[in-house]
Amino acid sequence: MSAALDVKGSPGSASGGQGLEPVDLPDVFQVDVTACVRDALGLLGATRRLRGVEVAVELPDDPVPARVSRRRLEQVLLLLVAHAADVAPPDAAAVRVVVEPPDDFGEEGPRFQVVMPGVSLSERETRSVALSPLRVGSPQRRLARARELVDAMGGELALERLEEGMAVRVLLPAPGLASF
Numbered sequence: 001m002s003a004a005l006d007v008k009g010s011p012g013s014a015s016g017g018q019g020l021e022p023v024d025l026p027d028v029f030q031v032d033v034t035a036c037v038r039d040a041l042g043l044l045g046a047t048r049r050l051r052g053v054e055v056a057v058e059l060p061d062d063p064v065p066a067r068v069s070r071r072r073l074e075q076v077l078l079l080l081v082a083h084a085a086d087v088a089p090p091d092a093a094a095v096r097v098v099v100e101p102p103d104d105f106g107e108e109g110p111r112f113q114v115v116m117p118g119v120s121l122s123e124r125e126t127r128s129v130a131l132s133p134l135r136v137g138s139p140q141r142r143l144a145r146a147r148e149l150v151d152a153m154g155g156e157l158a159l160e161r162l163e164e165g166m167a168v169r170v171l172l173p174a175p176g177l178a179s180f
Contacts, residue, residue: 031073033064033099033110033172040077041097044085053085054094064101064110066172068153073172076146076153077112080168083142084116092118093164102174109155109174117165143168 037057044050066073077097084095096115102108125140143159146168150157154173159166 029067029070031066031068031070033066033073033112034059035063036070036073037077037097037099037112040074040081043074044078044081049082050085053088055081055085056094056096058096058098060099060101062101064099066102066110068155068172072149072153076149076170079142079146079149080114080170083140083146084114084119086142087119088116089118092116106174109172111169111171113167113169115162115165115167119165120161121159121166146170 037059041055041057044055081095081097088095095117097112098115099112100110102110121140147157150170150172156171158169158171160169
């Protein structure tokens with residue numbers, strides 16, 4: 001038998017008064033990717049997790065809507081930027097976070113990338129990230145965890161070799177028709 005508690009902690013009726021709100025909220029919300037990027041970078045900066053590594057951010061002027069869990073999206077951002085800060089060589093340029101909005105027809109979802117200058121992964125490490133966090137070494141474990149979170153949100157994570165280093169590209173699910 002369960003009884004709802006009011007704000008003061010005494011038993012109350014479940015149907016009226018000021019009872020506690022349920023904590024089982026849906027996992028999908030309409031979030032602004034640019035706000036999530038700002039919040040994640042603010043948290044990493046406040047906790048001094050970046051260890052002096054500069055992060056350059058390229059955000060569009062307008063909000064970038066996505067239909068994903070804010071908590072999971074911020075976890076992905078925290079994992080990717082923390083990984084970039086940990087593996088960045090001392091003489092590397094700033095880590096870049098670039099956010100792009102979904103297309104106007106809702107066929108392609110919002111996307112972002114974390115560019116890690118001066119970083120390279122072997123072919124074996126790149127394949128391991130796609131398998132499981134348990135199959136990769138410590139430095140790439142964050143990438144594998146981020147990939148699992150992106151998969152759980154219905155998105156895609158890809159690693160790309162660039163001339164200046166590596167890029168982790170994340171494509172979030174398409175929001176549907178947005179122009180009509």
